[in-house]
Amino acid sequence: MLPTEPTSAVPAASVVSGSAERLVAQVNGITMSYLSQGTGPLVVFMHGFPDLAISWRRQMKAVADAGYRAIAPDMRGYGGTDAPEDADSYSQFHLAGDITGLMDHLGASSAVLVGHDMGATLGWTIATLVPARVRGVVIASVPHKPRGAGAPVESSPQRFYQRLFQDVGIEEHDLDEKVDTFLPGIFDRLSGSSEFGAPPSLMVPEGGHFSDLFTPPSAAPEWMGAEDLGTYVNTFRRTGFRGALNWYRNIDRNWHTAAPWAPGHVSVPASFVVGTADVTYALFHANGVIDSQRDRVPLLRESRILDGVGHWTAQESPDEVNDVILTFLAHLDS
Template identity: 75%
Template sequence: MGQSISAPAERLSAHVNGINLSFLSQGEGPLVIFMHGFPDLAISWRHQMKAVAEAGYRAVAPDMRGYGDTDAPDDPALYSQFHIAGDITGLMDHLGEETAVLVGHDMGANVDWAMATFVPERVRGVVVLSIPHKPRGAQPPVASSPPRFYQRLFQELGVEEADLASKVDTFIPGIFDRLSGSSELGAPPALIVPEGQHFSDLFQPPKAAPAWMGQEEIDTYVETFKRTGFRGALNWYRNIDNNWHTAAPWAPGHVQVPAAFIIGTVDVAWALFKDNGVIDSQVHRVPNLWDVRVLEGVGHWIAQERPDDVNDLLLTFLAKLDS
């Protein structure tokens, strides 16, 4: 693909899979879809979208179901991995594309792996940030987790979203700082919430916005979540065990499409999945894992903390895919 100067990202919308999906679009060419996690928005991919568009691709980043300007149904049952996959395939159809390269981070990374398993004919390849391909365990993952693990707390309707909504001004800068690789408070906290506390209590706000994000971006996140609340975002977590059950026909869930993976050594996901061997063993479940990169000292927000490294991985992968 030849390099070209692309116009800035444009905000568009589409009615797909029963919801109105808002998305950013930049550039023209083969489709690359970027999928964010919690508590992120489409703008988290701003660095990657520009690079991909200038390389001759169409970069599209939705506010995922439940986030930002996209619809957020109240019913948790409407956030299964099949609903999310339907949103993305519906977006492809809306854009007139049969296939796309999928790029995902955090909960969006799980969408990468799921779609590559369930509808590989729609997926040219996947680039995955932070969350490795995991084997299907013997038990539902949330139900078998420690009692005060944050995902267990998210299961109770109304409690954690109300707390987060009351603390948006401190929670948003706090989580972006504390889960990064540059927090003055040191290593990220374990994601076990002490008795009598809320998830938000793990994330005290920094004195200033992280240098890799900036106050303007923080303000955008704060203003958005003040408007939308967190119900839709937490509904994703309320489907984790249901997703485990409904994925049974595809077990063990090997991914055959080309893939690339990148993670930082200060990422909370590194702590969760390195010592138990999940990161190293994913090569056995993803035989076409073309590239694996580990960035020293980088935290969870890898696409924003180290955009040049992520862009290099992404553009190298796309060039190989199209060679």
């Protein structure tokens, strides 16, 4: 059963499961809440939508046990981190500045970045914009994509979900109203073990909402569990979805402002992992983007494909993802 009362704001310091510590830092004009575990060279984990720092808990422990300091922030707009109302505060430069600012706060000149979903896109971006701050990247779900000829959202089909997110107030209001059913639904439906089978199309029917695509399951996904799902639900009850959707409201803006770095090749070492049941795999495998990554990422060490794993790569298949990360770190530091 899911908790029925929202949690309070994240405290300044606390111990969470697996001996990770919850801390806060003032970075890039915001207060950022983050998890910290272990000591040694820095590895920063960046989550996507609609996720939180806790999604990386199994990877953080493995990395800390291997002799590294694992850091996982609630990204701007999420959880215990500030969520500015203005969508203009979520450009790629703001988001990259949050991570480099956190590195500065921790006294690290560079770090290995691990990213998933929108955090994956940010990982590729930071490696392109400021490669001197990035020892390497391990990316889950979203491959490095060539810069297209036009702004991505503007070029997308009319009912593609990201188009709906552009209208401020509409979709976040719907998600805020349906948080108890939307979160169980999206975690189940985009996994590789959904009780409803293959994931839905990301095209929203006329007159519908993004939430309509995600029928809630009869129970929490086995790979997540009711307790962790309850943490997500309570957190988003408190924060709402405005900050999370503001990331999507900068996709086309980011395309325009990235022009000076075109074609956007990544010069640092990298590894990539994706599941065959991930909605991103269906898209980017079919058009050859995954197989052609080495053209844009010449130091790509590995591109591992996980059979039957859905969108929540690190949570659905923690042992495989840990192996990808630890193998990458071992090669980087050998």
